[in-house]
Amino acid sequence: MFIDTAKIYVKAGNGGNGCVAFRREKFVPRGGPSGGDGGNGGDVYMRSSAQLNTLLRFRFNQHFVAERGQHGMGSERHGRDGEDLIIEVPAGTEVFEEDRRLLHDFQHPDERVLVARGGKGGRGNAAFKSSVNQAPRRTEEGLPGEEKTLRLELKLLADIGLIGFPNVGKSTLISVISAARPKIADYPFTTLTPNLGVVEYTSEYHFVVADIPGLMEGAHRGSGVGDRFLRHVERTKLLAHLIDVSESSGRDPLEDYRVIRRELSLFKPELAQKRQILVASKLDILQDENRLKAVESLALREGVPFVAISAVTQQGIRQLMDLFALKLREAA
Numbered sequence: 339m340f341i342d343t344a345k346i347y348v349k350a351g352n353g354g355n356g357c358v359a360f361r362r363e364k365f366v367p368r369g370g371p372s373g374g375d376g377g378n379g380g381d382v383y384m385r386s387s388a389q390l391n392t393l394l395r396f397r398f399n400q401h402f403v404a405e406r407g408q409h410g411m412g413s414e415r416h417g418r419d420g421e422d423l424i425i426e427v428p429a430g431t432e433v434f435e436e437d438r439r440l441l442h443d444f445q446h447p448d449e450r451v452l453v454a455r456g457g458k459g460g461r462g463n464a465a466f467k468s469s470v471n472q473a474p475r476r477t478e479e480g481l482p483g484e485e486k487t488l489r490l491e492l493k494l495l496a497d498i499g500l501i502g503f504p505n506v507g508k509s510t511l512i513s514v515i516s517a518a519r520p521k522i523a524d525y526p527f528t529t530l531t532p533n534l535g536v537v538e539y540t541s542e543y544h545f546v547v548a549d550i551p552g553l554m555e556g557a558h559r560g561s562g563v564g565d566r567f568l569r570h571v572e573r574t575k576l577l578a579h580l581i582d583v584s585e586s587s588g589r590d591p592l593e594d595y596r597v598i599r600r601e602l603s604l605f606k607p608e609l610a611q612k613r614q615i616l617v618a619s620k621l622d623i624l625q626d627e628n629r630l631k632a633v634e635s636l637a638l639r640e641g642v643p644f645v646a647i648s649a650v651t652q653q654g655i656r657q658l659m660d661l662f663a664l665k666l667r668e669a670a
């Protein structure tokens with residue numbers, strides 16, 4: 339399981355100090371105490387969002403400090419409370435205290451939890467007036483807001499699953515579009531366990547791609563590395579089916595398509611129903627253009643979005659990422 343982690347520092351706002359003041363009125367020689375209370379410091383909350391899917395944003399922003407309360411003022415005016423701060427995290431995030439104690443497990447979107455409480459504002463001298471002390475000079479200081487270091491953990495779920503025959507270039511693709519560095523080699527079944535990569539489509543929008551071991555005829559019965567890994571793409575929103583259109587596969591690309599589709603439906607019909615994109619790979623070493631055209635018209639007939647790429651020359655990679663982002667938004 340691929341786990342995204344982040345460490346952040348949160349600090350709730352300090353309370354504002356109480357104020358010492360006395361009324362000054364024209365004909366009143368000794369006015370009463372009039373220092374107002376300080377405002378409370380802002381709290382820090384965390385809220386889970388269905389829109390976020392990685393902790394990547396915390397790589398650039400690790401400090402979260404809520405506003406302090408305003409100090410009290412004369413004429414019994416109270417300081418304004420500090421604004422609360424809300425930190426958005428992906429649903430699925432677990433939040434731990436420094437001692438590894440679980441503070442909260444955000445299982446669903448729109449959960450809101452207090453993680454650091456703001457300091458209470460101090461009372462001004464007006465609050466200390468009593469029958470025995472008509473002119474108190476006493477005030478309280480605002481209390482400090484809570485501060486802590488939190489560790490966030492998120493089990494990444496893939497948005498997109500890369501599937502296809504062995505050796506068609508799935509791992510090469512994920513290494514080109516993300517920071518994942520899986521083993522790549524010119525033999526089948528190089529990949530034996532799934533790899534996940536985070537694609538930073540824009541600074542705000544990221545998605546997670548899973549590269550799984552290659553499939554083959556009979557995979558649903560356990561041939562090759564079998565269908566064990568198909569469950570890793572069961573919860574994805576989109577499948578990208580890679581087909582090596584070059585002669586180097588030694589197979590017919592159309593037949594490859596049919597074999598994989600059949601394996602998907604034999605494994606689980608719902609998988610075959612999932613949204614898919616057809617990706618023709620290894621364009622740079624393709625000789626007979628008709629092989630590409632055949633796959634393109636197949637995609638047209640099946641009504642499946644289609645992109646041709648070369649992970650080596652990067653041709654078509656941008657279009658593929660645009661299509662991924664577009665289809666994921668449609669699926670959301």
Ligand SMILES: Nc1nc2c(ncn2[C@@H]2O[C@H](COP(=O)(O)OP(=O)(O)OP(=O)(O)O)[C@@H](O)[C@H]2O)c(=O)[nH]1
Pocket residue numbers: 503504505506507508509510511521522523524525526527528529530550551552553619620621622623647648649650651
């Ligand atoms: N010329 C060319 N070769 C590529 C391209 N993409 C991948 N390859 C080569 O194809 C071979 C297989 O690539 P991998 O990325 O390991 O393929 P895979 O689909 O992950 O294979 P398995 O893990 O075995 O299922 C490697 O030798 C790659 O260098 C491409 O766009 N052009």
Ligand SMILES: [Mg+2]
Pocket residue numbers: 508509510520521522528529549550551
């Ligand atoms: Mg691989």
